Each structure stands twice: as C-alpha cells, then as structure tokens.
Amino acid sequence: MAGSVFYKRYICRCVLPLLLAALLAACSSTKHLEKDQYLLWKNKIVLKNETPMPNKGELKENLDNLVVQQPNSNFMGITVVKIPKKLWAYNRRYKRLHTRPDSLLPKSVQRPVIFDSLTMPQSEQNMKNYLFNQGFFYARVHDTVVFRKKKAYTTYTVETGPNYKIDRINYNIDDSAIAAVVRGASDATRLKKGTIFTYSLLEEERSRITTAVNNNGYRRFNLENITFKIDTIDRSIFKIGASPFENAVNYISRTAKRKGTLDIDIIIRKADDSLSYNKYTISKITVYPDYGGAEDRNDTNMITRNIKGVEFKYHSEYVLPRVLYRHMFLAPGNTYSKADEERTISRMGGLGIFHYIRVQFRENRVTRDSLDCSIYLNRAQKYDFSTNFEVSNGTTYDLGNSLSLNFRNKNFLRGANLLTISASGGIELYYDENLADDLYKRFQLLTQYYGINASLDFPKFVAPVASSIFSNSNLPHTVISVGENVIHRINYFQLLNTSATFSYNWRESETKTWTLTPAFINKIRLPEKELTDSFQKVLSSNEYLSNSYKQTFIEGENISFRFDNSARRKGRSYSYLRVAFEEAGGVLKGARKLGYALNQLYTLQDTNFAQYTKYDLDARHYFAIRKSVMALRFNGGVGIPYGPPWTLPYIKQYFAGGPYSLRGWRIRSLGPGSYRKSLTEKVNQIDLTGDIKLEANAEYRFPVMPLFAGAVKMNGALFADAGNIWLANPDTAYAGGELAMDKLGQDIAMDLGIGSRFEIASFLTVRVDMAIPVKKPYVHTNSGWVFKDIAPFDNGWRAENVVFSFSIGYPF
Structure with missing residues (x-):
C-alpha cells in the first residue's frame, strides 16, 4: 500500500509536470506559422538490411545525422518526450525577435524549422554516399512525409543491401625498393581477407603506407603516389579523393556481386613528383636552444658546441646541450624518418621549457639525396608561481577552506628538470546552532591542516645502470618527492605524516603507461601530548x-599500468584502465629476521611498521552518443594486512562517499558494510574507512545550453552510483562491517542524482551534483531499498537525504 502511495506521488509530482510542459510546448510551437507552412517535428530512420548487423544502432544514428533538415532541439537532449525549449523561448519573444537576422539571435532561442521538401533528395543522396563509403554499393533510400496538425513527420526507409568482404589484396609497385618497404610493413594493415570493406579502410591504408615509406627515407613520397583499383576494371583507377558516385557502382564487377567479395589492387607510382622515390640521409644538424630570429643563423658571436656531430649554437647556456641531445631522435648519417622528426618535436615539447619548436630541412640541390636539418627552439619562462584557494564542505565538517602556494622551476640546474615546491594549509569548521545566538559563534574550529611538499622530475631514468639500456622513445621520467603534512583534529589528535618517494614512469606506447616506485616511505606519528x-x-x-x-x-x-585510448579515438567511444599493486613491510620484515641494525633502531623506538599488500582496479568506458556521452566505471580495491598490526594504516585505507564516489553520501560517511553510526555518536568524530572497496558508477552526460555568448558551456548529467567499503576482518566495534558473500547484496549502497557541469573557456569545469540514496545497507527491510520513503517536500527528509556536492572536474 505504501509503495502504491509513493508511485502515485511520484507520478503527480514528477511525471505529470513533465508531460504538461511537453503539451504546452507542443501546442505553442506552431502558432506563428503561415497557412502553408509546417513545423518539422520528427525525422525517423527505418533501417532494413539483409544480414545481421552488429553496429546497426551506430549506423542508424549516423544516417540520422545526414538528414539536411533537423527538428528544433529538445530540452536537455530528451528524445522520449518532445520539449523544444529554445523554440518555445523564441515564440515567447516573437514580436521582438522575428525581424532580427539569425546572427543576432540569442543562443537561448531557435527559430521554428519550417519543413522544406527540397531538402529530402539531398538527404537521400547524403545517405547513399555514406552507405557507399561503408561498402553498401546497392543501397536504396525512400522518403515519405506525413502532415498532421501543422507538423511534418518525415520517414526515410533505408534498404542497405549487401556489403562486401575483402578477398584478395594485390600490390602493383613500379620500384623494387619501395615495394620492399611496403611489404615489410604489411603486418600492420587492416586490409585483410575476410574484412568487411569500407572506403575508410582504403584511406587508412593509404596513410599507413605513406607513413611507412616516409619513415624509410623517402621524404617526398606522399598520398598522391598511391591509388586503388577494386576488382579488375581496367578502364579507370579509383582515387580516394573523388566522390564515390563519380567512380560509379560499375567498379564492382558482376562476379563480385555474386560472390559478395572484392579484390583490391594497391597501385604505387612515381606520379608527378620526380623526386618522390629519392631516399634521403641527414648530413648535418644544427640546434638553436635560445633562437631569437633569422639573424641568429649567421651570427658568428654565438657559442658553438658539437656533440657527436650535432652542432648547438646559443647565446647563453639556457639548457645543457647534452640534455637536448638525449631527447633527439634525428642524427647525422641516419636515414630520414618522419617518425623520428615527430618524436624529436614531441620530446622537446615535453620538456616544458620552450615556447615553440620548429624543425626545418633543406635538400642538397646537387646530390638530391641528403638533408641539412635545423631545429629552432624559443625559450619559455623558467619560473612560475601560482595560488589556489578553495571553499568546500564534507562529512566531517560543514565549512572548510584551503590555500596552496606553488612554485615551479621548469629548468632546474639547466637540465630541463622540473622542481615543484608547494605549501598548503586550511581549516575545517562545524556548525552547531546550540552554541550561541550569534551566527558566527555557532561555527567552531574542527580541523587544522598544513604541509609542505617538494618534487624533482628528471626527464630521464636516473638509475645505477647505463642509461643506454632505456629508450628515449618511451618518454622516461624519474620523480623524487618529499613532504611533511600535519592534520590537527581539535580536541582529538594531531597526525604528522613524513613522506618520500622515488618513482619511474614511462610510456610503452601511445596508449600504455607504466609507473614503478621501487621505494616509498611514510612515517606516521601521533604525539601523545596531543592525544586527548x-x-x-x-x-x-x-x-x-x-x-x-x-x-x-x-x-x-x-x-x-594505465591504458587510455581517448587521444587516439577523439570524438568516438573510448576506454580507460588502471591496474596497480602495492606492497609494504617486506624489506623491513626481512631485515628484522636477519637482525640488522635497522631492526634494532626501530625496536628501540618502539615503532611499528606496516605489512600489507594492495590491489587496485579502475576500469572505465565512454560511449559516444551523438553529442552526449554514457560513462561507465568500475572501481575496486583490496588491502590485505599480512602482519601486525593486522590493519591497513589510516592513510592507505579506502573510503566511500563524496563527489568522486557515491554522491548520495558525504565523503567518508558510508560503511563499512551495513554498519551505521549510532545517533549518539558525533558525525564529525571519526572517519569511516575500510580495507576493501567495490564501486560502480554510470553517468549520462548531455549538453544543455551555452552561457555568456558561448564562453561557458552548461552540460547536464543523470547518474547512478553503487558500492561500499568493508573490513578485511570482523570487528565488534563495527557490526556487519566485514565482507561476506551471503550478505553482499544487502551491503551494496545505491544512489541516484542529477548534476550540472559548467565548462569555462574549455580549461576549467565546475561541477554541481545533487543525489539521494535509494538503497541503504543499514536499512534491513525491503533489502535496503528506500524508494517508498522518498518525500522531497519534507524538510526532515531533505536534510537527511539530499546531498549537494560542489567540485572541480568530472567525477571520472
């Protein structure tokens, strides 16, 4: 009965207003149309194909985007209920706006899209062109339109017909040296027998072959040297740059139509550039580390230094020449390689000490087989200083603020080493209305924290072995950091954390990155005089x-290890994965067993050392859906203590809740398991932490509207979070806090929410989220689901359940 009442309230308070808004928008959307005008209300794509199609949804969406006329945009991208908010706003101000040119209309309004039947043939042609490029050579498109109540509803019925698979690939190359290079790089091709043919594969193959040839010395070889012929038609050769329909469907032979397969000839010719088959060697390299202008090229007063044939010319030693030499992939005597040129630019740019980098080659006009290379580097500002001030709130406090001061030397010791020193501090206050009548006196100091940290980043591997065993192409870095941080919880304790790390990080490939920390140290101290x-x-x-x-x-x-292919798949669906392992205590335990002096030192000081292993996983996938994104994440971690004190140290424990976790709970207020603090416990007393964490998040992100003439983009989000933390071992102080498979379903917490993201000038994102818990592990009725208790108009319910969070950046 209670559930029935809840759903009635939900329908009355949420669904009906939405439907009413849609009805009002629909009724008012056509009121300014003339007699013979119709508002384009909906485009529909009906896709018919002969065989199963795994990417049918994506194909249908791409076809829809090719329709020339699109209906007015919907409110927050909602497609289930049609609410053309911008059109409604335009009609409200029709008298003022209808005479303005489109360029002067506010971005918050939109004129009605008047149906134009002349655009439908162009839409059909766009679809046929696209399908032809996707390998559907005999696609047919039919359009219909229905007029109802001053609105036009269009339907495009698309019969794709069959698409073709690649059978054989033949090479037709007029030069044996070029042929050897192409065949040597053929393992990387995606043109393989059995692959479904698309013209984009030919474009990709042409770029791949050009790159492979460029990387083997043929600097002037380009895309125009490569053409393709499909099947065995001799009368003309297909060129990528031409329109598919200029090449005609006759390129596909009748035999191919029966078989459903294609043969592809890859044809490489010298073409118009007589030097496209010339192989180049680098004869001379000159580097200008502090280039000031063209006059530097002939300045005889500049300092000159030569390292293994590379000449460095500079006014002053801004950066050590050997540092730059170590980051170069071009060398005198080497065969020219486009990849080496690009990697040199990338590595020089990665140092962070130059404003711009330009590589210029000049051909020897006599031999036509050698190159002189000049690398121009314009120095950037060496030092920078920044400050950051934040205001926040959390579980353990009601109001907090922090200030950080950051200093960076980007060329420390002239070695392109990055030295960073930061000092930070802040306070947290809690609010109690019973403390005083004066509002300001109701805020009491809860926590003080401050610290200083420093790091030194070397753009190389610093190791007790020869650096030649490492490759510069992996972008190696060595980072050393130290820090001292203090947390002073007023009336409870003071925690001091001294830390130091020594780490390596490098890239295995464009998408894969490794970080190895051979040693890290934390010393946690709680002075007894500060313990209350x-x-x-x-x-x-x-x-x-x-x-x-x-x-x-x-x-x-x-x-x-981290995998991230977002840069490679820009604008498309992409993935992210991070896997990590950590161990502590093994070395000290071995030292203790061997009776080293180190053991005696820590025994005398009566200092415990932590013994544990940790395993962490963060897996994400981002589905690109038109202008929207569906983001999914699974985040988990397990810490296993294997020796006394049989508990993870506080700074290594997991927590749940907060703007980057389960947003229906404040940070460190959920768990462990089904445990819940009693009402007599102070909320701000102790953080809730655990040894195990499982968490899943789903978030649908969509554009809403531009603000301030487009300087700020407002985006929306609908999200759901689920998960919790647990203890590795049972503890009587946390009833139900341990992980047990038979009660895992009960222990999982869940929330739902909505949020806004404000992207400011494409460099800063301010996020506001509102979430409510819908499944509480500590509620033991109805498996923890609390939908029936939702009462948005009740002050007490809102105070306990509605959680707002303000933060910077996306949650994942």
Whole structure:
C-alpha cells in the first residue's frame, strides 16, 4: 500500500509536470506559422538490411545525422518526450525577435524549422554516399512525409543491401625498393581477407603506407603516389579523393556481386613528383636552444658546441646541450624518418621549457639525396608561481577552506628538470546552532591542516645502470618527492605524516603507461601530548581504530599500468584502465629476521611498521552518443594486512562517499558494510574507512545550453552510483562491517542524482551534483531499498537525504 502511495506521488509530482510542459510546448510551437507552412517535428530512420548487423544502432544514428533538415532541439537532449525549449523561448519573444537576422539571435532561442521538401533528395543522396563509403554499393533510400496538425513527420526507409568482404589484396609497385618497404610493413594493415570493406579502410591504408615509406627515407613520397583499383576494371583507377558516385557502382564487377567479395589492387607510382622515390640521409644538424630570429643563423658571436656531430649554437647556456641531445631522435648519417622528426618535436615539447619548436630541412640541390636539418627552439619562462584557494564542505565538517602556494622551476640546474615546491594549509569548521545566538559563534574550529611538499622530475631514468639500456622513445621520467603534512583534529589528535618517494614512469606506447616506485616511505606519528583523553577512550574501545591510528613506519614499493585510448579515438567511444599493486613491510620484515641494525633502531623506538599488500582496479568506458556521452566505471580495491598490526594504516585505507564516489553520501560517511553510526555518536568524530572497496558508477552526460555568448558551456548529467567499503576482518566495534558473500547484496549502497557541469573557456569545469540514496545497507527491510520513503517536500527528509556536492572536474 505504501509503495502504491509513493508511485502515485511520484507520478503527480514528477511525471505529470513533465508531460504538461511537453503539451504546452507542443501546442505553442506552431502558432506563428503561415497557412502553408509546417513545423518539422520528427525525422525517423527505418533501417532494413539483409544480414545481421552488429553496429546497426551506430549506423542508424549516423544516417540520422545526414538528414539536411533537423527538428528544433529538445530540452536537455530528451528524445522520449518532445520539449523544444529554445523554440518555445523564441515564440515567447516573437514580436521582438522575428525581424532580427539569425546572427543576432540569442543562443537561448531557435527559430521554428519550417519543413522544406527540397531538402529530402539531398538527404537521400547524403545517405547513399555514406552507405557507399561503408561498402553498401546497392543501397536504396525512400522518403515519405506525413502532415498532421501543422507538423511534418518525415520517414526515410533505408534498404542497405549487401556489403562486401575483402578477398584478395594485390600490390602493383613500379620500384623494387619501395615495394620492399611496403611489404615489410604489411603486418600492420587492416586490409585483410575476410574484412568487411569500407572506403575508410582504403584511406587508412593509404596513410599507413605513406607513413611507412616516409619513415624509410623517402621524404617526398606522399598520398598522391598511391591509388586503388577494386576488382579488375581496367578502364579507370579509383582515387580516394573523388566522390564515390563519380567512380560509379560499375567498379564492382558482376562476379563480385555474386560472390559478395572484392579484390583490391594497391597501385604505387612515381606520379608527378620526380623526386618522390629519392631516399634521403641527414648530413648535418644544427640546434638553436635560445633562437631569437633569422639573424641568429649567421651570427658568428654565438657559442658553438658539437656533440657527436650535432652542432648547438646559443647565446647563453639556457639548457645543457647534452640534455637536448638525449631527447633527439634525428642524427647525422641516419636515414630520414618522419617518425623520428615527430618524436624529436614531441620530446622537446615535453620538456616544458620552450615556447615553440620548429624543425626545418633543406635538400642538397646537387646530390638530391641528403638533408641539412635545423631545429629552432624559443625559450619559455623558467619560473612560475601560482595560488589556489578553495571553499568546500564534507562529512566531517560543514565549512572548510584551503590555500596552496606553488612554485615551479621548469629548468632546474639547466637540465630541463622540473622542481615543484608547494605549501598548503586550511581549516575545517562545524556548525552547531546550540552554541550561541550569534551566527558566527555557532561555527567552531574542527580541523587544522598544513604541509609542505617538494618534487624533482628528471626527464630521464636516473638509475645505477647505463642509461643506454632505456629508450628515449618511451618518454622516461624519474620523480623524487618529499613532504611533511600535519592534520590537527581539535580536541582529538594531531597526525604528522613524513613522506618520500622515488618513482619511474614511462610510456610503452601511445596508449600504455607504466609507473614503478621501487621505494616509498611514510612515517606516521601521533604525539601523545596531543592525544586527548576522549580520543584515547575511543581508541581503547575500538581495536580497528586503535590499529589504524598507531604510530607507523611504512616502507614499500608499487607498480601501476594505465591504458587510455581517448587521444587516439577523439570524438568516438573510448576506454580507460588502471591496474596497480602495492606492497609494504617486506624489506623491513626481512631485515628484522636477519637482525640488522635497522631492526634494532626501530625496536628501540618502539615503532611499528606496516605489512600489507594492495590491489587496485579502475576500469572505465565512454560511449559516444551523438553529442552526449554514457560513462561507465568500475572501481575496486583490496588491502590485505599480512602482519601486525593486522590493519591497513589510516592513510592507505579506502573510503566511500563524496563527489568522486557515491554522491548520495558525504565523503567518508558510508560503511563499512551495513554498519551505521549510532545517533549518539558525533558525525564529525571519526572517519569511516575500510580495507576493501567495490564501486560502480554510470553517468549520462548531455549538453544543455551555452552561457555568456558561448564562453561557458552548461552540460547536464543523470547518474547512478553503487558500492561500499568493508573490513578485511570482523570487528565488534563495527557490526556487519566485514565482507561476506551471503550478505553482499544487502551491503551494496545505491544512489541516484542529477548534476550540472559548467565548462569555462574549455580549461576549467565546475561541477554541481545533487543525489539521494535509494538503497541503504543499514536499512534491513525491503533489502535496503528506500524508494517508498522518498518525500522531497519534507524538510526532515531533505536534510537527511539530499546531498549537494560542489567540485572541480568530472567525477571520472
């Protein structure tokens, strides 16, 4: 009965207003049309194909985008219910706006899209061209239109017909040296027997072959040297640049039509450029590290230094020449390679010490087989200083602010080493209306935190072995960092964390990155004079907390792998994966067993050292849907203590809730498991943490509207989060906090929410999210689902359940 009442309330309060808005928008959308005009209300694509098609949805969406006339845009991209918000806004101000030219209309309005039947043939042609490029050579498109109540509804029925598979690939090359290069690089081709043919594959193959030939010294070889012939038609040769219908369907032989397969000839000719088959060698390289202008080329007063045939000319030693030499892939005597040229530019740019980088080649006009190379580098500002101020709120506090000061030297010791020093501090306040009548006195200091951190990033591997065993193409870096940070929880404790790390990171490929930390150190200290009696009492009654907050020495190592193909698949669906492993205590445990002096030192100091292993996984996939994105993430981690104190250190524990986790709970307020703080416990007393974390998130992101003449883009989001944290071992202080498979379903928390993202000038994203919990692990009725309790007009319910979060950047 209660559920029935809830759904009636939901329909009355949420669904009916939406339907009413849609009805009002629909009724008013045509009121300014003339007698013979119709508003284009909907385009429909009906796709008919002879065989199963795995990418049917994507194909249908692409065809829809090719329709010349598109209906007025919908509110927040909603397609189930038609609400043309911009058209409605235009009609409201019709008298003022209808005489204005389109260029002067506000971006928040849109004129009615008047149906034009003359655009339909062009839409058909666009679809046929696209389908032809996708290998559907005999596609047919039929259009119909229905007029109803001053609205036009168009339907495009698309019969794709069969598409073809590649049978044989033949090479027809008029030069044996070029032929050897092409065949040597053929393993990377996507033109393979059995692959479904599309013209985009030919474009990709032409670029791939051109790149392979360029990388083997043939600098002037280009796309125009390559053409294709489909099947065995001799009368003309297909060229990529031409329109598909200029090449005609007759290119596909009748035999091919019966078989459903194609033969492709790849034809390479010298073409119009007589030098396109000349192979070039680099004869001379000159580098200008502080290039000031054309006069530097002939300035005899510049300092000159030669490293293995590379000449460096500069006014002052802004950066050590050997550093630049180490980041070069071009060398005298080497065969020219386009890839080496691009990698040199990329590596020089990655140093961060130059405004611009330009590589220029000059051919020897006599021999026509050698190149002089000049690399021009314009120095950037060496130092920069920045500040950052933030205001925030969280579970343990009601109002917080922080200030950080950051100094960077981008060319430390003239080695393109990046030195960063940052100092930060902040406070957290909690609000209690019972403290005083004065509003300002109701805020009490809860936490103070401050620290200083420094890091030094070397653009190379710093290792006790020869650097020649590492490849510069992997963009190697060595990072050393140290820091001292203090958290002072007023009336409870003071925690000091001294840290140091030594790490390597490098790229395996364009999409794969590794980070290896052979050693990291954290020393956690809680001065006894800062521990209050009340906090000591809490620790004495809670073994898990007592172990978490012990003075601890952490020494360990970790490694992580990251895959990210977003740059390669820009504008399309892409994936992200991060896998990490961390271990601590193994070295110290071995030292203790061997009786080293190190063991005696820590025994005398009565300092514990942490012993654990951690495994982390962050997997994401982003589905591109027109102008929208569906983002999915699974995030999990397991920490396993394998020695005393049998608990992860506080700084290594997992937590749930907050703007980057389950947004229906404030940060560190959920879990572990089905545990819930009693009403007598202070919310701001102790953070809730655990040894295991499982979390899944789904977020649909869509554009809403531009603001301030397009300087700010407002985007919307609908999201759902699920997950929790757990303890690795049962603890009486946290009833239900351990992970057990028979109650995993009960322990999973879930929330739903809506949010806005404001992209400011394409470099900063401010995010506002509102979420409510819909499944609470600590509610033991109805498996934790609390839909029936939702009461958005009840002040008490909103205060307890509606969570707003303000943050920078996307949650994932």
